[in-house]
Amino acid sequence: MSVSASGSIPGRARFPWLQACVLLAALGLLLLFGVEIGARLYSVARGDLSLRPDQGVQGEQGLYRLDPDAGYAMNPNARLRLVTAEYDQVLETNSRGLVGPELPAKAGDEFRVVVLGDSYTVGSQVPYEQNYTAVLERLLHQAGHPNVRIVNVASGGWSTFNQAGFLRANRAWLQPDLVVVASFLGNDIAENVFATRGGYQLTTEHRDGLTWGPDAADLLRKSDEWFPSNGVQLPPDRSHWRAGDPMPTPVPNPPSAPAAATVPARRSTPAPITDPVLAAKDFLRQHSVAYRLLIARPQRVHLNLSSFEWLLLRDYPDTYWVELAWPLAEQYLVQIQETAAASNAPTVLMLIPHPGQFDDRAHREMLDRYDLDARELDLDRPQREFRQRAEAHAIPVLDLLPAFRAHPQRAELYLRRDTHFTALGHQATAEQLAAFLEPLVPPATLASASSATALALARRLHEALERLTREGRLTREVPPRERRASVEALREDCRRGRGALQAEETIPAHLVMAACLNMESDDFLAAPEAAMAKSYLELALSGATFAPKSTRAPQ
Helix, strand or coil: CCCCCCCCCCCCCCCCHHHHHHHHHHHHHHHHHHHHHHHHHHHHHHCCCCCCCCCCCCCCCCCEEEECCCEEEECCCCEEEEECCCCEEEEECCCCCCCCCCCCCCCCCCEEEEEEECHHHHCCCCCHHHCHHHHHHHHHHHCCCCCEEEEEEECCCCCHHHHHHHHHHHHHHHCCCEEEEEEECCCHHHHHHHHHHHCEEECCCCCCCEEECHHHHHHHHHHHHCCHHHCCCCCCCCCCCCCCCCCCCCCCCCCCCCHHHCCCCCCCCCCCCCCHHHHHHHHHHHHCHHHHHHCCCCCCCCCCCCCHHHHHECCCCCCHHHHHHHHHHHHHHHHHHHHHHHCCCCEEEEEECCHHHCCHHHHHHHHHHHCCCHHHECCCHHHHHHHHHHHCCCCCEEECHHHHHHCCCHHHCECCCCCCECHHHHHHHHHHHHHHHHHHCCCCCCECCCCHHHHHHHHHHHHHHHHHHHCCCCCCCCCHHHHHHHHHHHHHHHHHHHHHHHHCCEHHHHHHHHHHHHHHCHHHCCHHHHHHHHHHHHHHHHCCCCCCHHHCCCC
């Protein structure tokens, strides 16, 4: 065999390794590209929002001001554009620092409903005309209450602590006839604790220009040690709060503090990643849907006091500030009730649920994020806790959780990432609230005088409902036939008194009629609906008046 001078065998070409490697790399890239396209199509089919990097909401620097009564509030005449992957809206405040139109002087026949809330009530994710407070006003006008005005008194991050302080300081110009406390259970209970413990301070280090004081920041850091599921082995906490112990005095807003003492922003910018492998993984997590679906796993997060999920635990940690969380919420709610009563205005409580309580996907994500077992949780516990505390003070409660669970489009009530109401969520909330409030918002023709007939019937019905509830005869565990028999006597009492009630155009008669209509509904045969009827009867018995301001003594 002859060999050429170059050392190669004549007639046999060299294998094209370079071209083969380039071809394989191209095929690999094409395969990866195909997998990424498939993952994105799959995400679109599932309705995921994974196609854009998580940019979060832009900061709100300059929107807030410190307030000695409310802790903080929004600045008057502010205008801010908020842009995320899910919405692009402009948030505007009026001359009072509230969202919505300017509040004119109160007309003589105006019935004013003040809605106290947080970012769910601000509703900056949708145009204001789609906000549930605006929709609520339209629904009540359409239902025959043209003199009703809904006043949106809310600020992002507020809890009952802030709402109580703001109402107390501004009741004179708000002039409420009815006060609605819209509480988002996802963070209101914990934020009462932080506000009480540390107050607020302005800081350029926080993306919103506002944060809790340093004592609250320290409390947040320590709370990571309270939850056994975090795997932290520490000696038991010896400090406790028990019913009857004195409540802590809220800490005033501290002076401006250095950046190191502030609570980090919830979506703060992370430090640059220097490890090339970790940097590559972070890049893929941010920009590759396929990586997030097929390779990346949800990052486990520790429970702490700011987490909503601890409120769902069947067993709370035996720790001072956890033990105080619900009593503080109750205390500030009662302060709101007392301030409203000074204007002769009743108070009602509306409970806004967390999406993890009714949306299957959000619930699964919640379990994965905190590595929780569903058996550790009681999904109804927050609503049950707050309802019991409100009803102990005769405050009617509208719980949105049952309606949201039953909603045919429940997965579309909240934004997937932002987790605030969509336009559909605002509409559903307004419809539930309008139905709940309508018996409490009488036509201007009704008189506020007491009615012996209505009060006597209210007393009989209330006592009967109390007895049936105490005996457990209105629960779902009782057979439907027995439940119907239990309330038939109440329905008959309503039927006998209906003629006299309709003839009396008085507020107590109006409220008793609302309770009777509720009892005659098929939906009444369960404890939550019975509680609503009891709330109407308690308002009738309380002597609360709903007459227009023109019939009252000057404020």
